[in-house]
Amino acid sequence: MRKIIITLLLGFSAVLHAQNSVSGTVTDMTNQPVSGVSVYAPELHKGTTTDENGKFSLTNLPNGTVKLSFTSVGFITQNKTIKGLEKETPLDIILEETVFQMDAVIVSTAFNKIQSQNVMKVEHKTIKELQQKGTATLIEGLATIPGVSQVSTGTSIGKPVIRGLSGNRVLVYSQGVRMENQQFGDEHGLGLNDAGVESVEVIKGPASLLYGSDALGGVLYFNPEKFADANTFKANFSQKLFSNTLGSNSSLGLKTSTENWKFIARGSYNTHSDYRISGGDRVTNTRYNETDFKTGIGYSNSSFSSILRYNYNKLDLGIPEDGIAEQTSSKNTTFPRQGVFNHLLSLNSVIYLKDSKLDFDLGYVANDRSEFEDSDVAGLRMKLKTFNYDAKYHLPKMGKLESILGIQGMHQTNSNLGEEYLIPDATTNDFGVFGTINYEWDNNSALQAGLRFDNRKIATTENGTVGEEGYFKAVDKSFDSFNASLGYKTNLAEDLTLRLNLASGFRAPNLAELTSNGVHEGTNRYEVGNSDLKTEQNVQSDINLEYNNSHFEFFVNGFYNHINNYIYTAPTGTQRDNNDVFDYIQNNAKLYGGEIGLHFHPHPLDWLHYETSFETVTGKKQNGDYLPLIPANNWSNTIRTEFRIKNWFEAGYATLNFTSTFNQNNVSGFETESNGYTLVNLGFGGTVKLGETVFDINLNGNNLFDKSYIAHLSRLKNDGIPNIGRNIVLGVNFDL
DSSP, X not given: OHHHHHHHXXXXXXXXXXXEEEEEEEEOTTSOBXXXXXXXXXXXXXXXXXXXXXXXXXXXEOSSOEEXXXXXXXXXXXXXXXXXXXXXXXXXXXXXXXXXXXXXXXXXXXXXXXGGGOSSOEEEEEHHHHHTTTOSSHHHHHTTSTTEEEEEETTTEEEEEETTEEGGGEEEEETTEEOOSOTTSTXXXXXXXXXXXXXXXXXXXXXXXXXXXXXXXXXXXXXXXXXXXXXXXXXXXXXXXXXXXXXXXXXXXXXXXXXSEEEEEEEEEEEEOOOBOTTSOBOTTOXXXXXXXXXXXXXXXXXXXXXXXXXXXXXXXXXXXXXXXXXXXXXXXXXXEEEEEEEEEEEEEEEEOSSOEEEEEEEEEEEEEEEEXXXXXXXXXXXXXEEEEEEEEEOOOBTTXXXXXEEEEEEEEEEEOSSXXXXXXXXXXXXXXXXXXXXXXXXXXXXXXXEEEEEEEEEXXXXXXXXXXXXXXXXXXXXXXXXXXXXXEEEEETTEEEEEEEEEEEEOOOHXXXXXXXXXXXXTEEEEOOTTOOOEEEEEEEEXXXXXXSSEEEEEEEEEEEEEEEEEEEEEEEEETTEEEEEEEEEEEEEEEEEEEEEEOOSSOTTEEEEEEEEEEEEEETTSOBOSSOOOOEEEEEEXXXXXXXTTEEEEEEEXXXXXXXXXXXXXXXXXXXXXXXXXXXXXXXXXXXXXXXEEXXXXXXXXXXXOOOOTTBTTGGGTOOOOOOEEEEEEEEEO
């Protein structure tokens, strides 16, 4: 089967001939060849691996400029830009050893540099790193990154929070396309499975310059799984088991590539029972089932590269309403429940010109969301269809100056098919134009700046009877915004880096804020929208200081975020249908805080690592009242050991983690204070080699002492329902 697939793909490209190539040898500082180094061209989605002699070769490369990344565990990543490629371009690389993490190429920023060269501080984590922490869902893994939290409803629904901002204030990108899934709703989760995802990049702060509206608080940018190296075929199977929810997560993938063509496919199934709290009781109807399928096909030659990807995701989610009631290990959801179908289609292409290039992304997202109260007939059903386009022209480089011009837009329609309406039928159109430059000097310093204009138009349809709940008047609004960013990066010393960034962002009011007229589920509040709301506009200043040498890393991040016209709800002092009435109003607000951490690797104890990080954020309105949904301060400490057992267990590790969440007493007028807690987590894993059988294994014990606690951002907090108790997670991963 393997040979047949490779032969078929080779047949497609048999008529094509390699024009430009790069080949050479990768060695270490002692001039010894390094095998297994990943040599990857991100724009071409094409790569190879060095052989036992450290040699590599990449063919069918473009005529202009190409960027190559050289990465290997234990070495500092090198990013090489090659200009004026020839038919045979020699390139030898010397890698420097390091005990810390690899320096990844950052895709979510404009100029795709490795993080050490990037003007903006971006957190990069591989999905493998997050999975090794034993978390049950993708959003739980993200919440372990300093500065990132989650608003959760049990274990099945989680919404990302970046430095105190969430919902429509945080933008999520997958496959190069913005995810749109009615994210304004409290019961609407991330809608993304970690299967087939390579890594995530977190921009903590305004990113409207590159992404437009809704990136006011930050961006989560998910990079899809890489294609196979040229002329190879790979198959992979992974299985995870979860003791607490009696859960199972199975994933099967295959991928193959020739010099020009590439193909990938992965399917996964995720199923969980109600989660168990400390003491043994289960929280009724927190069970869920998820089916996910991802596939992609690509082609590249010396003139262009194009990748077409598709993602189908089906979610069957129980909605907990009765707290701790019926005790069962069933995985079949009961009423009320949600059914969510998500289709994501993306086309990512790069056209290479003589001294410049044009890259564009086209995306289509179809989100079909239904809620079933007491029967299989959906009382609420919303269909959201979104078409995105994004084009960037990279101008010819002038000395050390790089520049990009771009346009970006979105056409979105929302339609209701059920009897219940949360928001009206509506059409949204976005259009933005921007420019950004990057100037480097002395190989140590860089300055980056940009300017952007956006327009968003929202038109809704009248629905219902005037004066009654569920009536929506017609709205036709237009919102304009200018935004800018300025960043500076320099090396104060050989191992000390300083980054300063000042950026603005914006968010146009969403449909719920403009049009709401009814009881908000789960809050017992009658909410009334305001069609006169203005655009939220913010300015955030960031400072990042990093020090690292071969045995010590230290970082400190600080930020101050001022938001004009912050949108929130406030009581009117009246009641309707025995529910307090709340209006959407606006006021200025501010958020401030940061993260600090270190990683110590003592010499000569090369097997030992100690990592610690602390994060804090405070959010206030202009009148001094606290903002809602601000995460509590958090302090995490991890001791990690690395080892090898003869020839059958390699890349072994064991971790002991203590995570302390502090009391949250700075709450808004409609929240209750939360007590702090400390969780203890253990991890163990590595690569097992038994003859020709090779597989990765990880075993995690989370909340090892079965601590009973309630997270401040849990939506089950008001009912006094604790978060998940002890959870033992076993995972295996086979390359077939």
